[in-house]
Amino acid sequence: DTAVSQTPKYLVTQMGNDKSIKCEQNLGHDTMYWYKQDSKKFLKIMFSYNNKELIINETVPNRFSPKSPDKAHLNLHINSLELGDSAVYFCASSQDFPGQVYNEQFFGPGTRLTVL
Amino acid sequence: DQQVKQNSPSLSVQEGRISILNCDYTNSMFDYFLWYKKYPAEGPTFLISISSIKDKNEDGRFTVFLNKSAKHLSLHIVPSQPGDSAVYFCAASAPGNQFYFGTGTSLTVIP
Numbered sequence: 001d002t003a004v005s006q007t008p009k010y011l012v013t014q015m016g017n018d019k020s021i022k023c024e025q026n027l028g029h030d031t032m033y034w035y036k037q038d039s040k041k042f043l044k045i046m047f048s049y050n051n052k053e054l055i056i057n058e059t060v061p062n063r064f065s066p067k068s069p070d071k072a073h074l075n076l077h078i079n080s081l082e083l084g085d086s087a088v089y090f091c092a093s094s095q096d097f098p099g100q101v102y103n104e105q106f107f108g109p110g111t112r113l114t115v116l
Numbered sequence: 117d118q119q120v121k122q123n124s125p126s127l128s129v130q131e132g133r134i135s136i137l138n139c140d141y142t143n144s145m146f147d148y149f150l151w152y153k154k155y156p157a158e159g160p161t162f163l164i165s166i167s168s169i170k171d172k173n174e175d176g177r178f179t180v181f182l183n184k185s186a187k188h189l190s191l192h193i194v195p196s197q198p199g200d201s202a203v204y205f206c207a208a209s210a211p212g213n214q215f216y217f218g219t220g221t222s223l224t225v226i227p
Contacts, residue, residue, distance in 0.1 A: 107159030
C-alpha cells in the first residue's frame, strides 16, 4: 500500500502548456506539502496546506497553484510552463499532533517534469 | 540563500566501516533537525531527528550529533551496509517554520 502517491511519475511537455500533478495520501494526515527539487538538488518547499490554512513560499510564482478537493488530495496546477520549471516535484504529508511542534513528513516518489 | 548546506556531494565507504555525513546550517533559530534517506526513483524517507536540547540521538546503527555552537550536525552510520547506499538529506527548522533541506550527500557503501 502506497502511503503518498503521485501521478504522473514523468511528465514531458512544451513551454506554455498548463499541466497538473496529482497527489494522494492514504495516511489520514492533516497537512500536505509540495516541494521542488531543482537541477542543483535543492529541495525547497513550495506550499503547505491543511484544511485551515494554505502557506505559500513567497518565492513561488503565481503560475503554480495547489488545489485540494479533499483532505487526502493536494494537486499542483502549473500554468504557462517555462523551461525553468523543469525539476522533480515531491508531494508530502504529515500528521499534526497537539503539543508537538514538528511532525515527520512522508514523501511521495516524485514527479519528474521536463519542459521543452 | 541556502540555510542548510551539505558540502560533500558524495561519499564512499567500505562495508563494515563508519560513514560520517556532515551538515552545516546558518540560522541560529533552527532548533529541530532531521535526516532523510532517499533511494533512486523514491521520495525521501525519515531516518532520525534531533532537537536542539540534545547533542546526540541514537537509533540502532544511526547516530546524529549536534554541535550548536558550530552550527553543525553529523550522521554516523556504523557499521555501514550496502543497503545504506542512498542519498542522505539533512533538514532543519525553527518553530512554526518550514523545513529547509540540504542538497544531499550520495553515500556508496562498497561490499
